[in-house]
Amino acid sequence: MSDFDHPRIVATILTCNRREKTISCLQSLSEVKSPPFRIVIWDNGSTDGSPEAIREQFPDVVVHEHPTNLGAGAGRNRCVQIAITTFDPDFFLFLDNDMVVSPDFLEALVRPFADEKDLGITGAKSRFYREPELIWDAGGSRIRYWAGDTAPVGFR
Secondary structure, three states: OOOOOOEEEEEOOOOOOOOHHHHHHHHHOOOOOOOOOOOEEEEEEOOHHHHHHHHHOOOOOOOEEOOOOOOOOHHHHHHHHHHHHHHHHEEEEEEEEOOOOOOOOOHHHOOHHHOOOOOOOOOOOOOOOOOOOOOEEEOOOOOOOOOOEEOOOOOO
């Protein structure tokens, strides 16, 4: 890993015909000033002009247009491959394109790695967009195998 004070961080985001949500996500990411990071978008065959709008409004974002929808798993894996080849990151930030972040979230996610050498992953609380005082997810899920369902930790 590079010097912790200057880690290479890449955010990977998938989109498919969600131009406005993706633009909103990128606008919130543009408010994050520390630590510095790069963004790679994998477009899964959009027909709504998403790639063009992203390139126009966020010229530093790497956008890959795939002609068809590979699905979430394959799209994420391909996005990671591009991020590795292009930026050789120390950290990956996996975001969904409908997320809006606070300006200090990334620093809080990366900080624990400075002290915990065996740490492999951190996570953030997710809040409802229209009711931000309510938690959507606080990391992890309660799994009821016998019922075949899960409940996010901290929901509501």
